[in-house]
Amino acid sequence: MENNSEKIIVNNLDLYYGKKAALDNINLSILSNKVTALIGPSGCGKSTFLRCLNRMNDLIPGVLIKGTVLINGRDIYESSVDVVSLRKKVGMIFQKSNPFPKSIFENVAYAPRVNGINNKKELFEIVEKSLRKAALWEEVKDNLDKSGLSISGGQQQRLCIARSLAVEPDILLMDEPASALDPISTSKIEDLIFELKANYTIVIVTHNMQQAARVSDKTAFFYMGELIEVGDTKMMFTQPTNKRTEDYVSGRFG
Amino acid sequence: MTTEKNIYSLDRKFRPGDGIARFVVHSVSFISFAVILLIFIFVFREALPIFSSTEKSVSSEYLQSETYGDEPGDESDSELSDETVLLETGGAEGRAGLRNLLSREWQPVSGQPKYGLIPLFVGSLKVTFIALLIAAPLSILAALYTAVFASAKLRELIKPTIELLAGFPSVVIGFFALITLASFFQNLFGYTYRLNAFIGGLALSLAVIPIIFTITEEALSSVPREMTEASLALGATRWQTALFVILPAATPGVFAALILGFGRAFGETMIVLMATGNAALTSFNFLEPVRTLSATIGAEMAEVVFGDTHYNVLFLIGSLLFIITFALNAVAEFYIRGRLLKRFRGED
Amino acid sequence: MNKSMGRIVISASALSVIAIVTVIAYLLFDIFWNGKNTLSWAFLTTAPTDGMMQGGIFPVIIGTVSLVLIMSIAGVPVGVITALYLSEYARRTSVFTKMVRFAVNTLAGVPSIVFGLFGLGFFIQFIGMNLDRALMPAGELHWGQPSLLWASLTMALLTLPVVIVAVEEALRAVPEDLRAASLALGATKWQTILKVVLPNATSGILTGTILAVGRGAGEVAPILFTGAAYFLPHLPESLSDQFMNLGYHVYILATQSPDVEATKGLQYATVLILLLVTFGLNLIAVMLRYKLRKASRQ
Numbered sequence: 048m049e050n051n052s053e054k055i056i057v058n059n060l061d062l063y064y065g066k067k068a069a070l071d072n073i074n075l076s077i078l079s080n081k082v083t084a085l086i087g088p089s090g091c092g093k094s095t096f097l098r099c100l101n102r103m104n105d106l107i108p109g110v111l112i113k114g115t116v117l118i119n120g121r122d123i124y125e126s127s128v129d130v131v132s133l134r135k136k137v138g139m140i141f142q143k144s145n146p147f148p149k150s151i152f153e154n155v156a157y158a159p160r161v162n163g164i165n166n167k168k169e170l171f172e173i174v175e176k177s178l179r180k181a182a183l184w185e186e187v188k189d190n191l192d193k194s195g196l197s198i199s200g201g202q203q204q205r206l207c208i209a210r211s212l213a214v215e216p217d218i219l220l221m222d223e224p225a226s227a228l229d230p231i232s233t234s235k236i237e238d239l240i241f242e243l244k245a246n247y248t249i250v251i252v253t254h255n256m257q258q259a260a261r262v263s264d265k266t267a268f269f270y271m272g273e274l275i276e277v278g279d280t281k282m283m284f285t286q287p288t289n290k291r292t293e294d295y296v297s298g299r300f301g
Numbered sequence: 302m303t304t305e306k307n308i309y310s311l312d313r314k315f316r317p318g319d320g321i322a323r324f325v326v327h328s329v330s331f332i333s334f335a336v337i338l339l340i341f342i343f344v345f346r347e348a349l350p351i352f353s354s355t356e357k358s359v360s361s362e363y364l365q366s367e368t369y370g371d372e373p374g375d376e377s378d379s380e381l382s383d384e385t386v387l388l389e390t391g392g393a394e395g396r397a398g399l400r401n402l403l404s405r406e407w408q409p410v411s412g413q414p415k416y417g418l419i420p421l422f423v424g425s426l427k428v429t430f431i432a433l434l435i436a437a438p439l440s441i442l443a444a445l446y447t448a449v450f451a452s453a454k455l456r457e458l459i460k461p462t463i464e465l466l467a468g469f470p471s472v473v474i475g476f477f478a479l480i481t482l483a484s485f486f487q488n489l490f491g492y493t494y495r496l497n498a499f500i501g502g503l504a505l506s507l508a509v510i511p512i513i514f515t516i517t518e519e520a521l522s523s524v525p526r527e528m529t530e531a532s533l534a535l536g537a538t539r540w541q542t543a544l545f546v547i548l549p550a551a552t553p554g555v556f557a558a559l560i561l562g563f564g565r566a567f568g569e570t571m572i573v574l575m576a577t578g579n580a581a582l583t584s585f586n587f588l589e590p591v592r593t594l595s596a597t598i599g600a601e602m603a604e605v606v607f608g609d610t611h612y613n614v615l616f617l618i619g620s621l622l623f624i625i626t627f628a629l630n631a632v633a634e635f636y637i638r639g640r641l642l643k644r645f646r647g648e649d
Numbered sequence: 650m651n652k653s654m655g656r657i658v659i660s661a662s663a664l665s666v667i668a669i670v671t672v673i674a675y676l677l678f679d680i681f682w683n684g685k686n687t688l689s690w691a692f693l694t695t696a697p698t699d700g701m702m703q704g705g706i707f708p709v710i711i712g713t714v715s716l717v718l719i720m721s722i723a724g725v726p727v728g729v730i731t732a733l734y735l736s737e738y739a740r741r742t743s744v745f746t747k748m749v750r751f752a753v754n755t756l757a758g759v760p761s762i763v764f765g766l767f768g769l770g771f772f773i774q775f776i777g778m779n780l781d782r783a784l785m786p787a788g789e790l791h792w793g794q795p796s797l798l799w800a801s802l803t804m805a806l807l808t809l810p811v812v813i814v815a816v817e818e819a820l821r822a823v824p825e826d827l828r829a830a831s832l833a834l835g836a837t838k839w840q841t842i843l844k845v846v847l848p849n850a851t852s853g854i855l856t857g858t859i860l861a862v863g864r865g866a867g868e869v870a871p872i873l874f875t876g877a878a879y880f881l882p883h884l885p886e887s888l889s890d891q892f893m894n895l896g897y898h899v900y901i902l903a904t905q906s907p908d909v910e911a912t913k914g915l916q917y918a919t920v921l922i923l924l925l926v927t928f929g930l931n932l933i934a935v936m937l938r939y940k941l942r943k944a945s946r947q
Contacts (some may be wrong), residue, residue, distance in 0.1 A: 103833060108740060121311055129313045135835030136311075145826035147845060157832040161844065207830070214835055307849025322839040323738070327745070332727055333752035333813070336806055343770040344763060439665045461657035461935050464671055468931035469676070469924070470867025471761075472896040475919050476903050477676050480913070507676075510669055540655040547703035561758070570870040571896075574936045576902060595762045596869075602766075607774070619766040623759060630758035634751075 049218060054079040054218065054248045055100065060114035062104065069095050071272045073114070080203060082249045084263035084280065086256065088300065091269040093252045094142075097220050100250065101137040102130050118218070131234050135162075138211035142223040144203035146195030146210070151178075151187050154195040154206055173213050181209035182239050186279075201232025205239065219243065221251040225258065237262050256296055268292045286290040343622055348616035350608070351402075402614070407581035409601065409611045416614045418621075420583040423532075424498070424591035428573055429566040431502025431587060432509050436566075437559060439506075440513035448521035449543040450546065460518065467511035475575030480505030494578055498591040500576030509562040509570055516561065520554020521547055530576065557633040564629035568622050570595040594618050657918055677924070684921030687914035693737030693922070701880060701902065702912055706919055711884050711891030713926075716801050716872070717865045719888070725858050728812025732857075735813070736820035757810035761870040768803030768875035769795075778861060791889055798888035800876030807871050808861035815860055815934075819853015819941060820846060856937040863930035869896035879905075895923040 055077040062070035070092045076085045085093040098104045099116060102123060115122045123133055135158075146154050155174040164170060174191070178184040183205040187198065195206055204224055211219065221240070225233040240249060240262050253259050259266055260280060267277040268289070276289045287293045294300055398523035447459045482503060483495050524547045532542040548555075578590025579600060600616050605612040691705060698704035731749065739746040777793035785791050792798075821845050831841040847854075869877070878891035879901055885892040902916045903909060909916075 101833060103829065106829070106832065119309075123311065127313050128311045131316070131835050131837050132311050132314060134833055139833035140834075141826065141829065143826060145824070145830045147827060147830065148849060157831070157844070158836065161834070161836045161840050210830075226697065310834055316837060319839045322842075326734045326738055326810055328729055329727055329730040330745075330749045333756055333809060334748045336809075337752045337755050340759065340763065340767045340769055343775060344766050346773065347766070347770045412891075439669060442662040443669055444663035446659075446666050450659055450662060451666075459666055459670070461939070463666075463672065464935070465928070465931060466669070466673055468863060468867075468927055468929055470869070470896055472867065472869045472899050473680070473920055473924055473927075476899055476916070477679065479903055480916075481679055490665065505763045507672065514669075540658040544658060564758055570760065570762040571900065575900065595760060598762050598766065599870060599873055602769070616766060616770065619763050623763045626758050626760055626763075627755060630755055634754055 052079045053077070054119065055250075056115075056117040057099075058115045058117070060096075060099060060112070061091075061118065062099065062113075063111040065109045065265050069272050070099070072192055073274045075267060075274055075277060077248065077250060080246070081247050081264040082244050082251060082262050083265040083267060084259035085250065085252045086254070086259050087269035087275075088255065088295065093269045094222055094271040096269065097222055098117040098139075100218070100220055101134050101139055101220050103134075103139065111247060115147060116257055123195065123285035135214050136216050137218045137251060138214060138218060140207055140211060140219065140221040140224045142205070142226055144200060144227070145206050146203050149152055150192045151195050151198070151206060155209050156215050157210060162214075163205075174209075175207040177207075177213040180212050180243070181191050181205045182235065182242070193281070199232070201228050201235055202269060204232070204236060208236075208239065208243075216246045216247070218250070221249065223252050223254060226254065233258070256284075256298070268295060270295070306559040319406065328617045340623060344616055344619050346619045348613055351610065351613045351617055390464070403619075405583050407597070408521075409614065414611065416610070418594070418618065420581040421592055421594045421597055421618065423583050423585075423591040424577070424581065425567055425595070427585070427591055428501045428505060428593055429563060430579060431499060432505035432561065432566040433563060435503060436506035436509040436513055436562060440510045440558075440562075441517050441555060443510075444514050444517035444521055445543060445548065448518050449547055463514050464511055465527055466507060467515070469507070471508055471569060471571040472575070474504055474507050477507075478572065478576035492588045494588065494590050496578035496590055497588050498577060499587045501573045501591065502587075504572045504576045505566045505569055508572060509566050512565055513558040513562045516558035517555050520551035520558070523554075524550045541623065560629050560633040564626040564633075567629075568595055568626045570599045574599045595623055598622075677909055677928075680917060680920050683913070684917035684919075687918035688921060692918055696882075697880065701906065701915075702755075702908070703915075706895070706898060706915075706922065708881060708884050709893040709895055709898045709919070710922070712797075712877075712881075712894045713866055714875075715797055715885055715892060716804060716894060717862045719801035720808065720865045721858055721862060723802055724809055724861060725812055725854075726860070727805070728809050728857060729816050729854055730811075731841065732813045732816035735817050737838070737846065751880045752932060753810050753813050754784065756806070757814075757853040759807075761807055761832055761868055762873075763876060764803055764807045765858055765873050766869040767806075768871060772799040772802055773875065794889075795874060795876040797876055797885050797892045800872040800892070803871045803875045804865045805855040807868060808864050811861045811864055812857040812906065815857030815938070816854050818938075819856065822853070823849045838878055852937055852941055854940065856934045859930050859934040860936070863927045863934065866930070867896055867927040869894070869900055872897065894920060894924065895926070899923060 052134045053076045055075075057073055057075045057077075060070055060073040061068060073096060085097060086102060087093050095104065099112060100118075100123075102198075104110045104112065112124060116124060118133075118137070121128070123289065136257065147157060149157070150169075152174055155177050156170045159170055159173050164173070175184060175188075178187065183202060184224075186202060187193075187206075190198075195203065198206065207212075208219075208224075223235045228236065237258065240251065244264075251259075266280045266283040268275045268283065268291075270291055276283065276287060276292045283292065284296050287296060365568050401416050402418050404415055405419045406415040406417045407420050408415040443459075443463065446464075447456050451459060453489070478500055479496070483500050486500060486503075528540055528546055528550060532546040533539070573593045574596040577593065577596065579592045579596055581591035581592040581597075582589055595618075598618055601611070602615050605615065693705060693710065694707050696708050697706065731753070734762060735746070735749065735753075739749070755813035772794060773793060775798075777799065780792040781790055827845050827849065828841055831845045832838070836844070876891055877894045877897040881891060881893055899916060899919050902912050902919065906912055
């Protein structure tokens with residue numbers, strides 16, 4: 048558990064929407080089996096940065112990315128990299144829960160099926176394992192045939208997490224996963240994040256400072272497309288070195 | 302931890318499925334474009350012999366004499382350029398020359414066939430004009446009512462009802478005109494010919510109304526709400542706003558609607574075939590029978606000999622219809638709709 | 650003065666709506682009223698007799714059903730795939746996208762009689778004739794003449810834009826979220842289309858197909874000289890046979906029959922059937938589409 052290896056290393060990353068720079072020279076290392084929180088006011092580029100890590104920005108026309116993102120030492124923007132394989136290793140949870148309009152079972156079984164697993168027993172094992180890891184199994188085990196859209200918002204979000212886990216990624220990217228949830232569901236997601244970090248490297252975008260303080264080991268503060276400061280979460284919230292970080296975490300703007 | 306590097310295989314994988322799918326999707330999408338090209342090519346191809354039939358059936362000596370000698374012809378004017386003479390091929394042989402095509406008589410089945418397109422053009426224009434004269438005010442006003450004055454509930458009712466008219470097969474509208482409308486209006490006004498340009502145009506208007514209505518209504522209801530509210534806030538009444546703010550803002554859309562309606566009416570076949578009486582007269586009397594370009598094809602194509610001049614002339618008419626509707630659509634699409642969008646985006 | 654002007658504008662526009670709706674209602678009433686008495690089970694299940702002065706429209710119905718069936722089999726896949734291209738693959742700025750869009754818009758505006766000419770010039774005179782030259786003994790015509798196949802293909806082209814527009818609308822209504830979720834799970838683009846996008850657009854594909862069938866069942870001009878027959882003593886048995894057709898039958902009975910008055914009942918009943926088919930199909934499609942739009946707005 049106590050390894051501090053650098054899972055993701057980002058060097059000189061720039062991102063442009065057309066001619067407009069959205070990210071400017073980002074340098075950041077993300078450690079294995081830690082939760083790294085990305086914070087900053089809206090429009091600061093934290094979500095854009097997150098989407099660079101599994102190349103979801105590729106889908107937006109007119110986006111230009113410079114610099115390198117090394118995952119386990121391999122630059123994922125190298126031309127020989129297979130984006131589909133990359134996304135299997137780097138899972139993503141979206142701000143708004145987005146289960147497929149299929150049954151709970153089929154939601155979780157989606158990725159294994161896409162990867163050619165059709166054996167019912169094998170699928171069931173994967174589904175159960177993933178739902179258990181996402182702390183959802185006990186709540187839905189009797190209703191696996193129910194639509195993924197019929198369960199509560201918090202359950203839907205955990206279903207989406209289970210769906211991602213079924214691909215066996217080792218990095219999880221979470222884009223404000225609890226922003227649309229009530230406090231009880233939010234705390235369940237936060238507990239889950241705490242449990243998951245034993246096996247996964249987690250990067251979470253949040254606009255909720257308390258949440259960042261609660262769940263993360265490291266915190267990176269983004270402002271206007273730049274990475275202002277990064278450090279241990281405790282330090283960031285008690286003794287930030289940068290004035291703007293201090294202003295932000297103390298709630299003076301946001 | 303360096304060993305972990307090897308767990309990943311991020312190398313590009315061979316995924317033939319996606320590549321094939323991509324290729325198939327692109328290829329199949331090309332069919333629509335290919336069909337447009339093929340229509341161009343094959344409708345023209347069958348019309349082309351009109352302009353080169355001299356080579357087909359006339360000896361070269363005859364061609365020479367016709368080119369250099371002054372063509373006596375059956376018409377009196379002989380001021381023809383060399384080019385026209387080349388196109389002109391003896392009427393006695395049953396072929397169509399340019400002068401024949403531009404004559405005022407359409408008598409394709411006779412000893413000396415006459416392929417004058419003028420009466421057909423006049424017929425198409427006459428019927429289309431009547432159709433628009435009836436359909437345009439009705440549908441624009443109806444669209445205004447639906448988009449501006451009607452309650453949301455009423456709008457949800459009116460729109461699909463009028464749009465259902467678009468789903469009526471034209472043969473049904475033609476039938477209705479032929480059996481019911483024709484008798485009704487003859488009894489009402491007591492004119493001579495039961496089937497005439499007026500009845501044809503009236504029937505056509507039923508096919509055109511849903512087109513003009515739908516596009517106008519769309520244009521009217523996409524006028525930004527801020528514009529409407531600004532006008533109302535200045536103390537204008539609802540109808541003043543409708544007439545002086547909303548309708549002017551939507552004019553490009555209304556024009557597009559009229560142009561597309563014109564194109565539809567001009568190319569429509571079954572309605573005019575059934576309701577106009579089909580006599581190729583060049584007159585501007587709306588109560589006389591007319592024969593349109595499209596109805597001519599519909600009525601005569603089944604009876605012509607393949608490869609015959611008459612057959613070629615019918616294809617020539619088809620080519621003309623295609624070019625005209627093509628041009629109308631292009632104008633509506635590129636010029637007017639684009640302007641409408643720009644106007645609203647500019648206002649944003 | 651202002652007040653009366655307002656009253657005029659509003660009542661004129663309301664009257665226009667009333668006028669149009671009245672004509673629609675009268676048209677429906679006229680055909681229903683005059684057609685219902687001749688309509689019977691026997692009318693639907695027997696062939697015309699006495700030189701089409703008596704009897705039913707069974708072969709006419711079979712011919713029309715065959716036409717729209719073959720038309721759908723040929724046209725719907727092409728329409729769905731083109732819609733897939735426009736919604737999933739097309740980049741707004743690419744020349745190819747502009748070409749396809751332009752073609753779809755143009756195709757929708759081509760007069761139906763021109764499709765008929767195209768069917769004759771391309772399918773029959775070009776493809777059919779060349780097939781015969783290659784396959785048949787010299788001088789014998791098999792494919793180089795009007796037939797069910799050529800008429801259906803012509804109709805498929807005519808209805809192609811109908812399918813494309815309806816399906817594209819449905820594909821665009823599939824939330825972007827779902828595509829992102831699938832891609833983020835490591836599904837390829839095609840897997841995403843097949844497993845997420847298409848299944849969520851089935852009602853749109855159905856709407857497009859129904860609209861196309863409704864259109865194809867009612868159009869007459871494209872089949873006037875590509876395959877429709879005046880009268881056939883037997884049902885079409887193969888793709889190279891000619892066929893009878895509802896719309897064409899109406900046209901024939903109303904304009905070409907020796908005694909138009911005597912067959913009025915038959916004519917009205919045939920129109921009623923044609924109207925029920927197209928009207929019914931359109932009604933279903935409109936309702937499906939309305940539901941789809943409402944759902945996608947939420």
